[in-house]
Amino acid sequence: MASNSPIEWTSSTWNPLTGCTKISPGCAHCYAERMAGRLQAMGQSNYANGFELTLQPQALELPLRWKRPQRIFVNSMSDLFHKDVPPAFIQQVFAVMQRATWHEFQILTKRSLRLLELAPSLPWPSHVWMGVSVERQDYTFRIDHLRQTPARIKFLSLEPLLGPLPNLNLAGIDWVVVGGESGPGARPMDPAWARDLRDQCLAASVPFFFKQWGGVNKKRTGRELDGRTWDQMPPAAATRPPTRVNPDASPRTARPSPGNPTAMEATAVED
Numbered sequence: 001m002a003s004n005s006p007i008e009w010t011s012s013t014w015n016p017l018t019g020c021t022k023i024s025p026g027c028a029h030c031y032a033e034r035m036a037g038r039l040q041a042m043g044q045s046n047y048a049n050g051f052e053l054t055l056q057p058q059a060l061e062l063p064l065r066w067k068r069p070q071r072i073f074v075n076s077m078s079d080l081f082h083k084d085v086p087p088a089f090i091q092q093v094f095a096v097m098q099r100a101t102w103h104e105f106q107i108l109t110k111r112s113l114r115l116l117e118l119a120p121s122l123p124w125p126s127h128v129w130m131g132v133s134v135e136r137q138d139y140t141f142r143i144d145h146l147r148q149t150p151a152r153i154k155f156l157s158l159e160p161l162l163g164p165l166p167n168l169n170l171a172g173i174d175w176v177v178v179g180g181e182s183g184p185g186a187r188p189m190d191p192a193w194a195r196d197l198r199d200q201c202l203a204a205s206v207p208f209f210f211k212q213w214g215g216v217n218k219k220r221t222g223r224e225l226d227g228r229t230w231d232q233m234p235p236a237a238a239t240r241p242p243t244r245v246n247p248d249a250s251p252r253t254a255r256p257s258p259g260n261p262t263a264m265e266a267t268a269v270e271d
């Protein structure tokens, strides 16, 4: 739905559905909810229902029209595996991703059990990355669910990090992103938690990406950890073969414009 995302670890966002409901402590200050309210107030048609879960079938084929290869975050404004999303619609989303071989897609969910249940009915091409969000120790079961899926690239978004995650089982995990909560009411992240996760990743040779410290003003706190940024990516991202561009694709890549509020969707990061 929007390209040129400011999210540090992706390049574009695509929202074939919008809206969600809260499921765990990481959702308390959901950025997508705040953004959906703003877009609704601006009269953006995709957000006429605000943050109520809404399928956006007219957006399904957008990535096929984006000719330039991009790394696309799927559903920055929702959760694809929400219980109210029909399996047939999820299959349609995956069918588009399967066809759009010149992009890489990054899906992130907190509904790991539903992911696990539906995974056998979905195609898993190598350019589709699958991740789960884990904010606290009592939600690490999501990692076990992810591990059982056939996704080629499996990743963790440990954001907003709300507690320590010692002794993580990183077997089969290809990438870890860590970040503190940002925005109004942001809950603090202890630097020791982030350092420990970096060290666990280094010890397990898992690429580590430090997204942000967060806080009320995340620009002020930045994204350096111990004097440097950590922008490691999965090896597949670096060694990906030359992209093949869809010959049927439109020559123009969708771009946000000042009058296009969908560009604002790209700032929604808490999956």
Ligand code: SF4
Pocket: 020, 021, 022, 023, 024, 026, 027, 030, 031, 032, 033, 077, 078, 079, 110, 270, 271
């Ligand atoms: S979009 Fe993500 S953070 Fe927001 S309510 Fe849904 S699962 Fe929670």
